[in-house]
Amino acid sequence: xxxxxxxxxxxxxxxxxxxxxxxxxxxxxxxxxxxxxxxxxxxxxxxxxxxxxxxxxxxxxxxxxxxxxxxxxxxxxxxxxxxxxxxxxxxxxxxxxxxxxxxxxxxxxxxxxxxxxxxxxxxxxxxxxxxxxxxxxxxxxxxxxxxxxxxxxxxxxxxxxxxxxxxxxxxxxxxxxxxxxxxxxxxxxxxxxxxxxxxxxxxxxxxxxxxxxxxxxxxxxxxxxxxxxxxxxxxxxxxxxxxxxxxxxxxxxxxxxxxxxxxxxxxxxxxxxxxxxxxxxxxxxxxxxxxxxxxxxxxxxxxxxxxxxxxxxxxxxxxxxxxxxxxxxxxxxxxxxxxxxxxxxxxxxxxxxxxxxxxxxxxxxxxxxxxxxxxx
Amino acid sequence: xxxxxxxxxxxxxxxxxxxxxxxxxxxxxxxxxxxxxxxxxxxxxxxxxxxxxxxxxxxxxxxxxxxxxxxxxxxxxxxxxxxxxxxxxxxxxxxxxxxxxxxxxxxxxxxxxxxxxxxxxxxxxxxxxxxxxxxxxxxxxxxxxxxxxxxxxxxxxxxxxxxxxxxxxxxxxxxxxxxxxxxxxxxxxxxxxxxxxxxxxxxxxxxxxxxxxxxxxxxxxxxxxxxxxxxxxxxxxxxxxxxxxxxxxxxxxxxxxxxxxxxxxxxxxxxxxxxxxxxxxxxxxxxxxxxxxxxxxxxxxxxxxxxxxxxxxxxxxx
Numbered sequence: 302x303x304x305x306x307x308x309x310x311x312x313x314x315x316x317x318x319x320x321x322x323x324x325x326x327x328x329x330x331x332x333x334x335x336x337x338x339x340x341x342x343x344x345x346x347x348x349x350x351x352x353x354x355x356x357x358x359x360x361x362x363x364x365x366x367x368x369x370x371x372x373x374x375x376x377x378x379x380x381x382x383x384x385x386x387x388x389x390x391x392x393x394x395x396x397x398x399x400x401x402x403x404x405x406x407x408x409x410x411x412x413x414x415x416x417x418x419x420x421x422x423x424x425x426x427x428x429x430x431x432x433x434x435x436x437x438x439x440x441x442x443x444x445x446x447x448x449x450x451x452x453x454x455x456x457x458x459x460x461x462x463x464x465x466x467x468x469x470x471x472x473x474x475x476x477x478x479x480x481x482x483x484x485x486x487x488x489x490x491x492x493x494x495x496x497x498x499x500x501x502x503x504x505x506x507x508x509x510x511x512x513x514x515x516x517x518x519x520x521x522x523x524x525x526x527x528x529x530x531x532x533x534x535x536x537x538x539x540x541x542x543x544x545x546x547x548x549x550x551x552x553x554x555x556x557x558x559x560x561x562x563x564x565x566x567x568x569x570x571x572x573x574x575x576x577x578x579x580x581x582x583x584x585x586x587x588x589x590x591x592x593x594x595x596x597x598x599x600x601x602x603x604x605x606x607x608x609x610x611x612x613x614x615x616x617x618x619x620x621x622x623x624x625x626x627x628x629x630x631x632x633x634x635x636x637x638x639x640x641x642x643x644x645x646x647x648x649x650x651x652x653x654x655x656x657x658x659x660x661x662x663x664x665x666x667x668x669x670x671x672x673x674x675x676x677x
Numbered sequence: 678x679x680x681x682x683x684x685x686x687x688x689x690x691x692x693x694x695x696x697x698x699x700x701x702x703x704x705x706x707x708x709x710x711x712x713x714x715x716x717x718x719x720x721x722x723x724x725x726x727x728x729x730x731x732x733x734x735x736x737x738x739x740x741x742x743x744x745x746x747x748x749x750x751x752x753x754x755x756x757x758x759x760x761x762x763x764x765x766x767x768x769x770x771x772x773x774x775x776x777x778x779x780x781x782x783x784x785x786x787x788x789x790x791x792x793x794x795x796x797x798x799x800x801x802x803x804x805x806x807x808x809x810x811x812x813x814x815x816x817x818x819x820x821x822x823x824x825x826x827x828x829x830x831x832x833x834x835x836x837x838x839x840x841x842x843x844x845x846x847x848x849x850x851x852x853x854x855x856x857x858x859x860x861x862x863x864x865x866x867x868x869x870x871x872x873x874x875x876x877x878x879x880x881x882x883x884x885x886x887x888x889x890x891x892x893x894x895x896x897x898x899x900x901x902x903x904x905x906x907x908x909x910x911x912x913x914x915x916x917x918x919x920x921x922x923x924x925x926x927x928x929x930x931x932x933x934x935x936x937x938x939x940x941x942x943x944x945x946x947x948x949x950x951x952x953x954x955x956x957x958x959x960x961x962x963x964x965x966x967x968x969x970x971x972x973x974x975x976x977x978x979x980x981x982x983x984x985x986x987x988x989x990x991x992x993x994x995x
Contacts, residue, residue, distance in 0.1 A: 305778040309767065316766035503728055507762035511823070514726055514756050515779035516748035673730040673745055676689065677723055 302517065303525050310497070310529035320492045323594075325537040328486040329544055335482065336549045339475045350378065351421045354385045354392045354404035361386075361407040370432065381424070405429060476639060477605055477612065477632075479551050484631035485601040486541055487567030491575025491593045493530035498579025498665075499586055500526055504674045505579070506586075523669055527572065535568045559638035559647055566654045567631035573661040574627060580668040600628035630654045678740070679704050679831055679862045680725065685734030687717075687724055687886070694720045695731065696886040702864055707857050709877030710866040711977060717886040718866040719759060722835055726756065738831065752780055755829030755861075759836040761820045763808050770795065770804040773822045780827035794826035797855075799848060814845025821849065825856060832856055833864045838872060850876055870977040882977070884985050898975050901983040902933060904948040906973045907956055911940040912966040922963045929955050 314320065355361060355371060375384040387395065392404040396416050403415035403425045411429045415422045442449055499505045501523045503513040512522055542564065545551040553560055578593050603626050605612035612632075616623050623629055630650045637646035680702040687695035694717050702708045710718050723729040725736050727745045736743040738750050763772045774791045781787040795801055798818040808816060817837060825832055834853065838846045854876055857863050867873055873880055874894050881891035890897055911919065923942055927935040931950040936943050946952040953972050960967055981987070 302778075302782060305775075305782075309771065309775045309778075312771070313764055313766040507758060507760045508764060510728060511756065511758065511762040511776065512779065513728055513745075514751060514754065515776070516751040517779050518746070518748070673727060675730055677728055 302521075306517075306522060306525035307529045310500075310526045311532065314493070314496075314530055314533045317496070320496055321533075321537075323492050324486065324489045324534060325540065328482060328489070328537075328541050331482055331485075332479070332541065332545055332549060335475075335478055339478065350383045351381060351424050352383045352385075352401045353425055354387045354395060354401045356389050356392050356404060356406045357386045358389075358407060360409075364407055366436065367407060367411070367432065374428075381428075476551060476553065477636065479545055479553075480632040480635040480639075481601055481605045481612075481628065483538070483541065483545075483564065483635060484567065484604055484628040485597060486538055487564065487571040487631050488574065488597040488600060488628055490531075490534040490538075490568050490571030491578065491597065492590070493534045494527070494572040494575025494577075495579040495586075495589055495593055496575075497523065497526045497530050498576050498669070499589075502580065502669065504583055504677045510677050520666070520670060527576070531569065531572055534572060535565065538564045538568050553635065554639045556638040559644070560635060562651065563631060563634035563638065563647075566651055566658070567627075567634070570627050570631070570654050570658045570661075573658050573665065576665045577661045580665050597628070600626050604629040604632045624653055625657075627654065627657060630657070678702065679706075679738065680864065681735075681737045682721070682725060683735045685721065685724055685731055685736065687720055687729065687731040694886050695724065695734075698734070698883075698886060699888060700725075700881060700891075702862060703879075704862050705857070705860070706879055707853065707863040707865060707877045709873035709880030710864060710883060711868070711870060711873045711880055711981075712866075712883030713868055716868075716883040718883055719835055720886075721883070722756075722833055722864070722866060726754070726833070752827075753830040755824040755827065755832045757821050757824035757832070757834045757837050759839060761808070761816050763816075763819055763823055765808050768805050768807055769800050769811070769819055769822075772808070772819060773826050776823040777826040780829075790826050790828060794822040797825070797852060798822040812842075813840050814842045814848075817841050817845060817849065821852065825861075828861075830861060831864070832861045833866075835866045836868070837865075838867070838869065846872075870981075874977060880977075882981055882984070884981075889984050890980065894977065897977065897980050899948065901975065901980050902948055903975045903979050903983060904946045904950055905952070906971075906975065906979070907942075907944045907946065907953055908969075908971040908973070909942040909944075909956070909960065909967050910969045911942065912968050914940065918963055919965060922959055922965050925959050925963075926956055929959075931955065 361367065371382065371384055374380055375382040385395070385401070389406070392414070395401050396404060396414065402421045403413055406412040406414065411433050413426050413429045415425065499509065501509050501512060501519060503510040513519060542560065546553065575593055578589050603611060603615050603622060612629065615629065630653050634647050634650035637650060638644070678701050680700060682698060682700040685695050685698040686693070698717070698721055700721070710721065712718050720729065724731045725738070725743065727736070727743045727747065739753065741747065741750055743750060764775070767775060770791065773794055774787065777787050777791050777794070781790060795804055798821055800815065800818055800822065803811060803815060808819065811819060821837060838849055841849065850872060853863055853865065865873065865877060877894070879891070879893050880897070881888045882897070883889065890900060919937065923935050923937045926932055926942065926944050929952060931947050931952040933945045933947055944952065944956060957970065
């Protein structure tokens with residue numbers, strides 16, 4: 302019996318174009334769009350030195366602090382600036398020739414001259430502002446208290462941040478978006494859960510009414526059909542992971558077993574959530590599907606699918622939501638296995654998902670066990 | 678008795694869908710459950726099959742109480758629902774095989790039964806078709822095949838011919854009689870009285886959740902006062918002479934009622950009384966010119982009309 306039901310539900314599922322679109326094709330399409338959108342993001346973030354010039358005038362000669370600071374910031378190839386000391390005339394000509402992004406004219410205000418606006422010009426401007434402001438503060442403090450040890454002020458710092466060991470290779474911020482995408486895909490497994498509840502609950506479909514009249518216990522039928530849907534969905538998630546790693550080239554680190562475990566638990570959680578939406582209420586399949594899409598998108602939004610910072614906003618502003626948002630638990634499990642040397646955070650997420658799934662399963666089974674209906 | 682229902686009461690909120698509903702179906706019968714839409718036929722079937730909760734009453738099938746987990750009883754029941762209940766993603770063959778497989782575990786035997794069911798409903802050339810490619814009639818036939826492939830002893834057909842073309846309808850009705858000949862007891866619900874008259878050995882007429890009469894077709898017809906119905910099509914427009922004649926027909930001792938509608942006189946005669954010669958005699962005597970004269974025996978609609986005061990198809994929705 303199991304093989305018979307499993308085979309036909311598998312066959313039926315593999316021919317269900319609408320459900321396959323949402324659970325398999327749609328995430329692949331989104332991943333492809335992500336790839337186009339993010340392909341230059343890391344390249345843009347790669348740091349290169351900012352070429353600047355400083356006009357050698359009397360103020361420069363007198364401002365030894367500025368000389369020291371700029372020397373510190375332009376010592377070698379890894380420094381912030383590559384600096385040339387030039388006359389005002391030379392500075393103008395090399396700026397016109399785009400050899401530098403701007404130049405500084407030492408003086409009371411440390412004037413900045415640039416030709417275009419942009420990130421590198423902003424770095425120069427921010428440096429100049431910071432320098433002038435800090436110089437003014439120090440001058441003021443010394444004037445007020447000539448015996449003040451300025452160095453001790455800068456040495457007294459209090460750390461409010463707890464260190465978590467981060468993997469050396471974990472530097473790609475774009476993966477957060479892909480984690481959220483996988484989490485969304487796992488949640489879209491809800492379509493399969495919803496589909497199978499509709500196939501078995503007699504008051505939701507004609508086919509289910511017919512099945513309820515067959516000599517097969519309803520819970521057995523439900524478990525058989527759910528297992529077929531789980532296989533389809535988990536394979537879809539694995540294919541998405543393959544697509545991300547092999548075609549798009551996303552690097553999820555070396556924790557392949559953690560990735561697979563998170564995908565497995567996330568997929569079953571997604572299917573369970575769909576089943577829960579299926580058993581609650583007697584709305585039509587269309588309404589239930591809309592609820593499922595809305596829920597998945599909202600949870601994915603809070604886990605950082607659209608805005609990566611949302612993940613941190615939720616963690617700081619509404620920490621409870623971080624633990625009850627299934628999309629966040631799934632994406633955070635990936636995140637934890639990728640970023641951290643220790644697996645504590647990963648297991649916290651997995652256990653939270655399992656607890657959530659247990660609670661949902663108890664609710665689903667208790668409703669599904671109902672043997673007669675008020676109406677069909 | 679194959680099916681026995683005692684005092685079944687089913688409510689939907691304040692609405693009483695089944696009002697102390699009683700039914701007995703004997704082995705080998707084609708039992709018709711006749712009633713207008715909304716009379717409670719489908720509700721009665723669903724309660725009988727333990728799919729719906731009910732407030733009161735008892736149901737037994739094959740002599741055993743019917744419960745949702747009465748799998749030994751369910752194994753011998755085949756249900757063909759009013760709405761087609763098949764999977765769009767499976768072909769004709771796969772649909773029948775899937776539903777048959779819920780009853781028959783042996784693969785070889787199931788294969789034979791599925792082939793037999795496909796031939797029985799005449800879907801051989803459509804076996805690889807998906808349901809969306811089938812016409813309404815063919816879809817109904819597939820629906821029937823899914824319900825009967827496992828050779829049940831009790832077959833329940835809930836309005837299987839709704840929205841079906843005449844060719845498919847005849848095929849379905851012939852098939853039901855065939856299944857009965859092969860030994861199955863059949864419960865057939867419909868609001869089409871002609872179908873019920875055509876195939877059912879016994880029937881119950883339902884209205885507002887109650888059985889208002891049951892028996893064979895002839896037994897039901899004998900329960901009412903109406904005998905033959907006489908219809909006369911006049912040649913000329915009605916005048917005072919025609920009106921006077923209709924009054925005279927009405928006054929005949931064997932006539933229950935007579936009416937004039939444009940150029941047609943209708944008269945209902947009493948049960949087991951013949952009034953045709955008396956009516957034509959009056960027409961001739963009053964020199965009323967008439968063309969055609971029809972004389973019909975009472976139908977189940979007349980039975981329903983006399984018992985409820987309304988036509989069977991008053992509430993017909995299709």
